[in-house]
Amino acid sequence: MDLxxxxxxxxxxxxxxxxxxxxxxxxxxxxxxxxxxxxxxxSALGVPLIERDSGGFSGLTPAGQRFVQxxxxxxxxxxxxxLAATDDAVTVLRLAVPAxxxxxxxxxxxxxxxxxxxxxxxxxxxxxxxxxxAFPSLTGDLxxxxxxxxxxxxxxxxxxxxxxxxxxxxxxxxxxxxxxLAFRRTVEVREFARLPLLYTPGLPDxxxxxxxxxxxxxxxxxxxxxIDASNTAHVAQRILQGREVTVVPLALTANLPPxxxxxxxxxxxxxxxxxxxxxEDERPELLTTVELMADFTESVTRAALRG
Numbered sequence: 012m013d014l015x016x017x018x019x020x021x022x023x024x025x026x027x028x029x030x031x032x033x034x035x036x037x038x039x040x041x042x043x044x045x046x047x048x049x050x051x052x053x054s055a056l057g058v059p060l061i062e063r064d065s066g067g068f069s070g071l072t073p074a075g076q077r078f079v080q081x082x083x084x085x086x087x088x089x090x091x092x093x094l095a096a097t098d099d100a101v102t103v104l105r106l107a108v109p110a111x112x113x114x115x116x117x118x119x120x121x122x123x124x125x126x127x128x129x130x131x132x133x134x135x136x137x138x139x140x141x142x143x144x145a146f147p148s149l150t151g152d153l154x155x156x157x158x159x160x161x162x163x164x165x166x167x168x169x170x171x172x173x174x175x176x177x178x179x180x181x182x183x184x185x186x187x188x189x190x191x192l193a194f195r196r197t198v199e200v201r202e203f204a205r206l207p208l209l210y211t212p213g214l215p216d217x218x219x220x221x222x223x224x225x226x227x228x229x230x231x232x233x234x235x236x237x238i239d240a241s242n243t244a245h246v247a248q249r250i251l252q253g254r255e256v257t258v259v260p261l262a263l264t265a266n267l268p269p270x271x272x273x274x275x276x277x278x279x280x281x282x283x284x285x286x287x288x289x290x291e292d293e294r295p296e297l298l299t300t301v302e303l304m305a306d307f308t309e310s311v312t313r314a315a316l317r318g
Contacts, residue, residue, distance in 0.1 A: 018052035019082050021045050026079050031067035102137045104300055107144040107158040126307045134296040146214055161287040165217030175301050177284040178309040181261035184274035187251040197275035200227055207234040209257040221282045222258045262312045284308040
């Protein structure tokens with residue numbers, strides 16, 4: 012299907028900001044022009060994507076929730092194609108973003124564009140490509156040179172990997188709408204840590220420990236429920252069907268379906284996003300990218316807070 016990429020970009024801006032006026036301001040167009048773009052996209056797809064109210068945006072339709080996960084892949088593929096077609100001299104740095112977190116997808120394009128714009132001020136001719144990578148492959152892909160930098164949740168214990176602390180992760184709890192905690196805005200983190208927590212066996216501690224609250228109480232005291240976290244639909248289903256809960260970065264809660272609720276965690280220790288790179292890779296443009304990634308991670312967190 013030949014889609015209007017300008018309309019797709021407009022859709023991602025509206026879903027990130029949850030407001031037609033703010034999205035129009037970001038894109039530098041009128042609200043009327045933005046609305047027409049969204050209408051063209053919905054007409055091309057044959058389904059409504061956005062639920063509307065007097066303010067313009069009240070949520071996503073089921074089709075919109077599916078398309079919002081596909082749209083960033085479409086935009087990045089088009090962006091990469093344009094780079095290949097127009098400038099063979101462009102240096103592309105590959106940023107590995109953990110796959111299986113589709114709810115954050117609408118936040119990435121704008122954050123990546125801002126990151127790339129700042130990078131090009133210091134290093135003209137350098138572009139950023141987002142590469143969704145399965146959790147177990149993050150370290151291997153980095154060491155094999157398949158990607159240049161990895162966005163993840165903790166410092167690496169591998170001596171050949173340099174870890175740089177970025178912004179605060181802002182961990183929150185995620186529960187089903189019928190869970191008793193769904194009716195509370197906040198809960199003490201030690202209370203939350205006593206609940207059955209979903210986790211993925213086999214992942215390195217640097218990935219899992221922040222999300223099974225290993226810094227709150229010994230793991231031996233935890234009730235951990237193994238699950239394949241790469242299947243986000245399965246994770247949501249498990250949360251909805253039982254009393255199991257999970258901990259996620261606030262950024263991943265920007266477009267939650269109404270069946271899931273986020274709960275603030277009181278007293279949770281600080282934890283941080285990290286950027287990993289190969290220790291021997293000290294290209295100036297890569298080091299600048301790592302420096303800029305703190306703003307990148309903070310921007311997706313701010314976008315989730317606005318949502």
